[in-house]
Amino acid sequence: MRFLLDDEQRAFARTLDGVLKAADTPAVARAWAAGDHAPGAAVWRRLAEAGVFTLAAPEEYEGAGQLPVDTAVAFVELGRHAVPGPLVETVAAAALLTRLAALGVPGPAKRLLPSLVTGEARATLALPGTGPYVLDADAASLVLAVDAGRVRLAPGHARVRASLDPARRLARPLPGGEVLAAGPAVEEAARCALRWAALTTAAQCLGVGCALLDRTVTYVRQRTQFGVPVGSFQAVKHRLAEVLVGLEFARPLVFGAAVSLGDEEAWGDVAAAKVCAAESAYRSARAALQLHGAIGYTSEYDISLWLLKARALRGAWGGTSQWRARAVPPPT
Numbered sequence: 298m299r300f301l302l303d304d305e306q307r308a309f310a311r312t313l314d315g316v317l318k319a320a321d322t323p324a325v326a327r328a329w330a331a332g333d334h335a336p337g338a339a340v341w342r343r344l345a346e347a348g349v350f351t352l353a354a355p356e357e358y359e360g361a362g363q364l365p366v367d368t369a370v371a372f373v374e375l376g377r378h379a380v381p382g383p384l385v386e387t388v389a390a391a392a393l394l395t396r397l398a399a400l401g402v403p404g405p406a407k408r409l410l411p412s413l414v415t416g417e418a419r420a421t422l423a424l425p426g427t428g429p430y431v432l433d434a435d436a437a438s439l440v441l442a443v444d445a446g447r448v449r450l451a452p453g454h455a456r457v458r459a460s461l462d463p464a465r466r467l468a469r470p471l472p473g474g475e476v477l478a479a480g481p482a483v484e485e486a487a488r489c490a491l492r493w494a495a496l497t498t499a500a501q502c503l504g505v506g507c508a509l510l511d512r513t514v515t516y517v518r519q520r521t522q523f524g525v526p527v528g529s530f531q532a533v534k535h536r537l538a539e540v541l542v543g544l545e546f547a548r549p550l551v552f553g554a555a556v557s558l559g560d561e562e563a564w565g566d567v568a569a570a571k572v573c574a575a576e577s578a579y580r581s582a583r584a585a586l587q588l589h590g591a592i593g594y595t596s597e598y599d600i601s602l603w604l605l606k607a608r609a610l611r612g613a614w615g616g617t618s619q620w621r622a623r624a625v626p627p628p629t
Contacts (some may be wrong), residue, residue: 300467302366302552304371306366306367306507307592307619308357309347309367309370309371310370310371310373310374312347312373313344313347313349313371314345314374314377314378317340317344317374317375317377317378317380320336320340320343320378320379322340322378322379323379323470323599325339325340325380325381325463326338326379326381326464326548327602328381329381329436330381330463330464330466331380332435333441334435334436335622336445337380337381337382337436337571338436339454339492340380340382341382341416341419342416344371344375344380344384344416345392345416345417346416347417348361349371349375350388350391350413350414350415350416350576350579351364351414352364352367352368352371352388353368353388353391353392353395353414353493354391354394354395354410354414355395356450357396358398358406358407358410358411358414358415359410359411359415360391360395360410360414361588362430363392363395363559363564365493365496365556365558365559366552366555366556366618367401367496367557368388368493368496368497368500368555369499369552369554369555370498370500370519371500371502371505372384372497372498372501372504373500373503373507373551374504374541375423375501375504376500376501376502376504376505376506376507376508376606376610377505377508378504378508379464379505379508379602379603379606381419381464382419382432382433382436383419383421383422383432383437383502383615384432384435384501385494385498385614386420386421386431386432386433386494386499387413387419387420387421387437388403388439388493388494388497389422389424389491389493389497390409390413390421390422390439390441390490391410391413391414391420391484391488391493392489392490392492392493393422393441393443393448393490394406394409394413394486394487394488395410395489396412396489396490397478397482397483397486400482400485400486402478402480402482403593404476404477404478405448405477405560408602408627409439410559411437412438418438418439418455419433419436419437419438419439419440419542420437420438420439420440420441421433421434421440421441422441422442422443422494423441423442423443423444423485423560424443424472424487424490424491424494424614425444426615427491427494427614429469430458430467430468430469430557431454431467431468431469431470432458432465432467432469433464433465433466434446434453434454434466434468435454435457435466435468436466440454440470441477442454442470443483443487443490444475446479446480446483446484447476447477447478447479447480447483447590448476448477448478448479448483448486448487449473449474449475449476449477450474450475451471451472451473451474452471452473452474453470453471454468454469454470454471455468455469455470455471456468458479460609460610461608462535462603462605462606462608462609463599463605464605464606465606465609471473472482472504477510481563488561490496491614492558492563492564493558494614495567495568495570495571495614495615496551496554496555496558496567496570496571498571498575498577498610498613499547499551499554499567499570499571499573499574499575500551500555500574501601501610502533502547502571502574502575502577502578502607502610503544503547503548503551503577503578504545505578505581505582505603505606505607505610506540506543506544506574506577506580506581506582506607507544507581508536508580508603509540509584509585509600509603509604509607510540510541510581510582510584510585511601512585512600512603513581513585513588513589513600514537514585516588516589517533517537517588523557527588528569533588536584536587536588537584537588539580539584541579541582542579543573543576543577543580543581544577544578544581546573546577547570547573547574547577549570550566550570550574550605551570551573551574552565553566553570553580554570557590562602564623565589565623565624565625567619567623567626568621568623568624571614571615571619571620572617572620572624574620575601575610575617576582576611576617578610579606579607579608579611580605581607582604582607582608585600585603585604586604
């Protein structure tokens with residue numbers, strides 16, 4: 298599949314790129330990792346003004362209509378700039394509430410969706426089968442948990458734990474709280490939310506992988522050895538070419554999954570996108586680490602932000618083996 302964005306989608310990506318470059322997102326990510334959410338909140342407001350959070354909600358709740366392809370465009374840029382925060386979780390929560398409303402449970406959507414769409418609220422979300430932790434609960438105004446066939450608004454969260462990526466802060470939702478919905482619709486809405494979460498994570502991985510490749514290419518052009526740029530060596534060229542090929546194979550899978558996201562039977566497309574994009578980003582990270590030499594390990598160097606994010610996103614919302622099983626079910 299050869300997927301081409303239209304002029305409006307490319308302009309949207311350029312707008313976000315300009316906004317995020319001006320925001321100095323590496324500094325924002327470092328502040329977020331240290332528990333200072335103020336710079337991240339400022340970026341969040343700018344993303345909301347650009348319409349990022351309207352893309353997963355229908356117009357009746359102040360959204361732009363559910364637009365998975367445009368959402369994927371946005372999350373590639375968010376990954377390219379290592380933007381911290383519960384971005385995927387907020388979009389997945391919007392998808393959860395929207396699906397509940399479509400299945401005849403409109404109350405939670407009427408109450409919570411408008412504030413998510415406008416960026417006034419941030420949500421974090423736990424879904425069945427994806428682990429006990431939620432991301433950035435200390436920075437979210439809504440902590441949602443789907444368990445035991447119900448959606449509940451948790452009363453808070455337990456102690457925030459350190460994670461592999463310091464900009465991804467994990468915590469368990471507290472038990473109890475208000476039950477927003479229960480019954481058969483919850484299970485279907487949770488599956489819909491998981492597809493949105495996997496798609497946006499895959500798009501984020503694609504952006505992270507591209508950022509690592511761009512920065513590594515720049516580095517090997519500047520660093521010299523034996524009087525010539527390191528990037529002129531054939532082995533280095535081959536390594537980077539393999540990374541590029543992997544990312545370019547992942548790109549149509551991500552946007553193809555976005556096209557088919559509304560199809561309940563399209564789990565295979567989303568799963569293939571998640572696996573391919575996550576593995577491509579991880580290979581990009583390994584190549585970046587090797588070709589940057591020892592400085593790639595240092596947390597003071599900006600590339601470490603993307604290195605850690607590539608590894609963390611690989612396991613987000615389920616690991617590679619879990620999603621590979623969805624992409625290629627075992628023969629019956």
